Each structure stands twice: as C-alpha cells, then as structure tokens.
Amino acid sequence: MTVALRSDTDAAFNQSPLYENIDLFSSDVPLIEAVEANGAGGEAAALSAFGRQWGTADMFGLARRANENPPKLYVFDPKGFRRDIVEFHPAYHELMRASIAAGLHASTWTRSGLRAAPPAEVTRAARYYMTAQIESGHLCPITMTRAALAPLAAEPSLLAQVAAKVVTTSYDPVLRPWWEKSGVTLGMGMTEKQGGTDVRANSTAATPAGDHYVVTGHKWFLSAPMCDAFLVLAQAPGGLTCFFMPRFRPDGSVNRLNFQRLKDKLGNRSNASSEVEFAEAFALRVGEEGAGIRTIIQMVQLTRLDCALASAGFMRMALAQAVHHCRYRSVFQKHLYDQPMMRAVLADLSLEVEGAVALVMRLARAFDRAAEDPREAAYARAVTPAAKYWICKTAPGFIYEAMECLGGNGYVEESVLPRLYREAPVNAIWEGSGNVMCLDVLRALRRDEEAADLFSALAREVMPLPGAGESRIDLNSERDSEAGARLTVGRLALCAAAAALKASGPSKVTAAFVETRLLASHGALYGAGGIAAPAADLLLQRALPES
Ligand SMILES: Cc1cc2nc3c(=O)[nH]c(=O)nc-3n(C[C@H](O)[C@H](O)[C@H](O)COP(=O)(O)OP(=O)(O)OC[C@H]3O[C@@H](n4cnc5c(N)ncnc54)[C@H](O)[C@@H]3O)c2cc1C
Numbered sequence: 001m002t003v004a005l006r007s008d009t010d011a012a013f014n015q016s017p018l019y020e021n022i023d024l025f026s027s028d029v030p031l032i033e034a035v036e037a038n039g040a041g042g043e044a045a046a047l048s049a050f051g052r053q054w055g056t057a058d059m060f061g062l063a064r065r066a067n068e069n070p071p072k073l074y075v076f077d078p079k080g081f082r083r084d085i086v087e088f089h090p091a092y093h094e095l096m097r098a099s100i101a102a103g104l105h106a107s108t109w110t111r112s113g114l115r116a117a118p119p120a121e122v123t124r125a126a127r128y129y130m131t132a133q134i135e136s137g138h139l140c141p142i143t144m145t146r147a148a149l150a151p152l153a154a155e156p157s158l159l160a161q162v163a164a165k166v167v168t169t170s171y172d173p174v175l176r177p178w179w180e181k182s183g184v185t186l187g188m189g190m191t192e193k194q195g196g197t198d199v200r201a202n203s204t205a206a207t208p209a210g211d212h213y214v215v216t217g218h219k220w221f222l223s224a225p226m227c228d229a230f231l232v233l234a235q236a237p238g239g240l241t242c243f244f245m246p247r248f249r250p251d252g253s254v255n256r257l258n259f260q261r262l263k264d265k266l267g268n269r270s271n272a273s274s275e276v277e278f279a280e281a282f283a284l285r286v287g288e289e290g291a292g293i294r295t296i297i298q299m300v301q302l303t304r305l306d307c308a309l310a311s312a313g314f315m316r317m318a319l320a321q322a323v324h325h326c327r328y329r330s331v332f333q334k335h336l337y338d339q340p341m342m343r344a345v346l347a348d349l350s351l352e353v354e355g356a357v358a359l360v361m362r363l364a365r366a367f368d369r370a371a372e373d374p375r376e377a378a379y380a381r382a383v384t385p386a387a388k389y390w391i392c393k394t395a396p397g398f399i400y401e402a403m404e405c406l407g408g409n410g411y412v413e414e415s416v417l418p419r420l421y422r423e424a425p426v427n428a429i430w431e432g433s434g435n436v437m438c439l440d441v442l443r444a445l446r447r448d449e450e451a452a453d454l455f456s457a458l459a460r461e462v463m464p465l466p467g468a469g470e471s472r473i474d475l476n477s478e479r480d481s482e483a484g485a486r487l488t489v490g491r492l493a494l495c496a497a498a499a500a501l502k503a504s505g506p507s508k509v510t511a512a513f514v515e516t517r518l519l520a521s522h523g524a525l526y527g528a529g530g531i532a533a534p535a536a537d538l539l540l541q542r543a544l545p546e547s
Contacts, residue, residue: 016324019324019416022052022320023052024051024054024055024134025044025047025052027544029545030505030542031126031129031316033505034505035123035126036504037362038119038122038362038368038504039365040119040126042119043122046123053098054133054134059098059135062135064414066088066089066091066137066270067137069092070270071086071089071272072086072262073272074087082258084254084258085226088226088270088272092137095135096138096142097171099138100142102131103124104139105141105142105145106145106166106167106168107127108124108146109163110167112163113149113160113162119368120368125305125363125364129316131313132310132312132313132314133317134317135270136423137267137423140224140273141271145227147303147306148187149162149163150301151298152244152286154291154295155244158244158286162244165228166183168182169183177248178246178247181228184229185227186227186228186231187224188230188296188299188303189222189233189245191221192217192220196221197432199292200293202233203217204218205234205235206243207236208236212284213234213284214281215234215243215278215281216281217234218278219278222273222275223271223272223273224273225262225276228246229247231243231244231245231286232278233292233293236289238289239292241289241290241292242285242296244284244285245278245282245283257276258277260275260276261274262275265426266425267425267426304385304388305364305387308360308384308387311395311427312353312356312360312391314395315353315356315394318349318420320544321402321417323337323346324544325405325409341527343536345401345405345527347540348529349398350542351509351512351516352394352526354509354542356497358501359387359493359497359501360387361504362503363380366380366383374450375454378448378450378454381448382441382445385432385438385441386441386489386492386493386496387493388428389489390489390493390494390497391493392424392428395424395427395428396421396428398526399420438485438486439485441485452479458492458495461499461502462495462518494513494517497517498513498514501513506538508535508538509539512539
C-alpha cells in the first residue's frame with residue numbers, strides 16, 4: 001500500500017458540486033414570472049439581491065447549525081428561582097436578524113398598523129418563499145409577528161403602540177418589557193390538551209380585573225416562547241375571547257407565563273414550541289368578549305398563506321437540488337439528467353412546483369388587493385385554505401421523490417433534503433390541519449356566494465385550455481359532501497393553480513399542468529404522467545438554468 005493510493009480515496013469523482021452560492025431569485029424562472037404577473041416586477045433587482053444573500057454557503061451553514069443545535073428551556077435558575085428562558089444557538093439569532101432586517105415579519109404593514117400598499121404582499125411572499133428554501137424553523141415567529149397585527153386592528157390604540165415596535169428592522173432578542181425594546185416578536189396560543197381544531201372547547205379562563213384580565217389555564221402548544229407577547233384565546237364571562245398577553249406586566253414585573261417543557265419535534269428543530277401554564281397572567285382584551293374566533297381568524301388567515309408559501313419553497317429547493325445533482329451525476333455513461341425516465345420524473349416535479357409557485361404568488365396578490373376589491377377578498381378567503389391543503393400536503397411526498405433523485409446522497413443528513421423532509425409535514429398540521437382546510441372551503445362554498453362564484457369562474461377559466469372541458473367541477477353536487485371534500489378541494493386548488501399558471505407561465509406549461517393534473521388523476525407517483533417531450537424539455541430549462 002502506498003501513500004498515493006490512500007490519497008486517491010479522497011478524490012471525489014462523479015459527484016455534483018455543492019448547490020450553494022446561488023441567486024435563489026434569478027435562477028428560478030417560474031418565480032420571476034409569477035412575481036411579474038402579480039404586480040411586483042419592479043422589485044426584481046431587490047429580490048435578486050435578496051436571493052443572492054440567502055443563497056450563500058454562509059446561509060446554508062447557519063441553517064444547518066441552527067437545526068443541529070435546538071433551543072433549550074431553562075425553567076429555573078441554579079437557586080430555584082423561575083427563569084422561563086429559552087436559549088437558542090447563535091445561528092438561529094443570525095437567521096432571525098437577517099429575516100427581520102429584510103422586513104419578512106412586518107413589511108406588509110405601515111408603522112401605524114395599516115396595510116402597506118401593493119405589491120407589499122407579493123414582494124414579501126417572494127422573499128418568504130426564498131427564505132423557506134434555506135431555513136424554515138425561525139420563520140415561525142416571523143410569520144406570527146406579521147400576522148398578529150391583523151386582529152389587533154380591533155383595538156386601535158394597542159395596535160398603534162405594538163405596530164410601532166413591530167414595524168422596524170431591528171431584532172432585539174433580550175427578554176425585557178416590549179415597550180422598552182427596539183423590535184418585538186409576537187406568538188400565538190390557541191391549542192389546549194383537549195383540542196386544537198375545536199378551540200371552543202378551550203378551558204383557559206379570563207377574569208376581568210379593571211382595565212385588564214387575569215388569565216389562568218394551560219396551552220399545549222405555544223410557539224415561539226421567546227416572543228414578547230402572544231395572542232391567546234381564553235373563556236371570558238361573555239365567551240371565548242382573544243387576548244394580548246405580554247411577557248411583562250405594565251409595572252415591569254415578569255408576567256406569569258410558566259413554561260413547562262419544549263416539544264421534542266419531528267422537524268422544525270431550530271424553532272421552540274412550548275407547553276405553558278398561565279398562572280393569573282396579565283392580559284388585555286382584543287375585540288369583544290365572545291368574538292375570540294372571529295378576531296383571531298384574521299391572524300390565522302395570514303399564517304395559512306405562509307404555510308403554503310413555505311411548503312412551495314421546500315418543494316422548490318428539493319427540485320433545484322435534484323435537477324442540479326442529476327446534471328452532474330453519470331450512470332451507465334450518461335448523465336442522470338439525460339436518462340429518459342429520470343427526465344420524466346424531474347419534469348413532473350418541475351411542473352408541480354410551477355403550479356405551486358404560480359398559485360401562492362397569485363394568492364399573495366389577492367391579499368394585496370383585498371381591501372379595494374371584494375372579488376380579491378373572496379379569492380383570499382376561499383383559495384387560502386384550498387392552497388394550504390393542496391401544497392402543504394403535496395410537499396412531503398414531493399420532497400421524498402426529489403431525495404430519491406440524489407440516491408444515497410439525498411438520504412444523508414448533511415444534504416438539505418432530510419431536513420426539508422422532516423420539516424414539511426408541520427405546515428399541513430398546524431394552523432388548521434388538512435381536513436379542517438377542506439371543511440373551511442366547503443363552508444365557504446355553502447355560505448359565501450362570492451366564493452362559490454369564484455370557484456365556478458376559476459373552473460370556467462381553465463376550460464378553454466386544451467382538453468380541459470372534461471374536468472368540469474359541479475360545485476352544486478359536491479359542496480355538501482364532507483366525505484368527498486378532499487377530492488373537491490384538491491380539484492379546486494388545481495383549478496386555481498392552472499388559472500394562476502395561465503396568467504404567469506407559458507401556455508405549453510399550463511397545458512401540461514391541466515393534462516396531467518386536471519384531466520388525468522395524477523396520484524402520488526411522479527414521472528408516471530406522460531408529459532410530452534417538448535413540454536418536459538421546457539420545464540427542465542425553466543427549473544434551473546444550465547450553467
Ligand atoms: C410544531 C407545532 C407548533 C405549534 N404551535 C402552535 C402555537 O404556537 N399555537 C397554537 O395555538 N397551536 C400550535 N400548534 C398546534 C396546532 O395548531 C394543532 O396541533 C392543530 O391545530 C391540530 O389540533 P390538534 O393537535 O388538537 O388535533 P385535533 O384537533 O385533535 O385534530 C386531529 C385531526 O383530526 C382532523 N379533524 C378535526 N376535525 C375534523 C372533522 N370535523 N372532520 C374530519 N377531520 C377532522 C384534523 O384535520 C386533524 O388531522 C402547534 C403544533 C405543532 C405540531
């Protein structure tokens with residue numbers, strides 16, 4: 001044995017270079033087109049700068065370290081006094097700092113708590129989509145902070161004070177009273193042991209005490225515990241009510257949010273999710289007593305949009321990793337990328353992402369326009385649960401398929417794929433699980449004439465596409481069937497995605513989407529749908545430019 005032979009084993013042949021130091025925006029043709037089609041084309045240069053910043057090797061490294069070193073809860077100090085502090089790895093703080101500096105937590109609001117002018121939603125959506133590709137755990141408090149300002153509109157003076165602290169680009173992680181900080185983050189507490197979907201069963205009690213309430217009870221999930229305040233639901237004398245619960249009381253003493261433990265989660269490991277006891281905690285009412293669900297749903301609608309955005313982002317990163325690897329990896333004297341069956345798989349994955357990104361950006365535009373246009377408001381109401389259902393439930397299987405394109409390399413922890421795979425299911429579970437999203441859409445179809453008209457219009461919109469006539473959806477016969485709701489809502493989401501693609505992508509791509517997803521039943525297996533070769537070639541060029 002010689003030294004030369006030993007050093008030979010260090011050489012890596014037939015491996016793809018690391019997929020990093022990329023521009024997450026400019027390398028993503030469907031994203032560029034969807035941003036343009038939804039009114040934010042003027043932001044392209046800024047989005048490209050953001051895409052370059054988040055696509056660096058440094059950012060991939062921060063994401064890895066933040067997840068390899070999950071947060072720890074310190075309930076007591078060494079002498080037995082309560083601390084209730086969660087410590088995060090510095091990498092997590094770096095990610096938070098970068099997201100907050102870019103306004104992901106607040107750019108859709110003005111400093112007085114009004115909605116920022118369009119295309120604020122689409123621009124933020126594009127940034128959020130890129131950020132989720134790199135690291136999603138830290139986006140939990142980012143999402144909730146931006147969403148929490150919506151229900152606070154019910155209390156204008158509180159909104160004005162809180163918005164002034166939220167709408168900054170300063171990340172201030174030190175635990176001190178929110179009004180003394182340069183920037184604050186907000187979380188949410190609805191779920192209790194006995195129920196997360198059926199929050200009417202909440203047993204946490206709120207007792208009026210002059211200008212505030214005293215809240216006693218328990219939350220089974222409360223993310224993210226180091227936020228400066230939370231919107232929580234509790235039973236007041238007049239029924240289930242929304243409250244603003246800060247970490248500190250107005251006199252500067254620590255509020256009684258007693259954290260009990262952190263959840264040991266499948267994924268989402270950089271983020272902390274806690275179990276917490278409220279021991280006569282101070283809280284301010286938000287909205288009327290008894291209007292808790294109506295009030296907090298304003299927040300939930302926005303967090304659901306982010307779930308769909310993040311899952312679409314996971315799919316995009318998984319696809320990019322797969323296409324990139326296959327372009328370099330040879331098997332049987334041919335690049336995987338040129339093997340006919342692998343091309344079919346990659347093209348089909350690309351088509352799924354085309355539909356998902358077109359839909360989420362179109363949905364973001366509806367949020368941009370909702371205040372001025374009732375049809376856009378109806379679109380946001382009805383399509384948000386449908387998009388969350390379809391995209392978030394598609395992501396885990398999609399990522400698994402992309403992982404397999406990398407073979408054993410994809411299964412190994414150092415690659416990004418295992419983290420994406422573990423992260424993906426949570427977006428379908430929290431903020432309303434899959435069935436709950438479908439029930440929401442059915443409810444909208446039954447009660448909300450505008451929503452029913454909208455879905456009919458979307459279905460009509462895709463009809464003129466080649467062969468789409470047979471995909472007609474009979475809303476009248478389907479809206480009453482809970483057992484069939486997944487089928488109905490899945491098809492509605494596909495219709496909405498096809499219509500969004502029609503407005504932003506090439507006709508060949510839209511036709512392939514309709515043929516394989518609306519005309520045929522796509523099922524869970526990619527590469528088996530028979531995308532014609534010219535469309536497959538186009539999809540693959542669009543997925544990642546060839547270097
Ligand atoms: C990592 C993580 C972090 C979280 N952070 C927070 C947080 O910060 N704040 C917070 O309040 N919550 C949080 N949650 C909780 C989450 O929102 C709930 O788990 C979720 O809403 C589901 O509630 P549940 O767990 O009680 O399940 P259940 O309500 O028991 O539902 C179980 C299943 O039944 C289905 N289902 C419910 N009703 C029906 C029906 N009528 N017909 C058919 N199927 C139905 C649901 O779709 C679901 O699949 C978090 C959860 C996770 C995993």
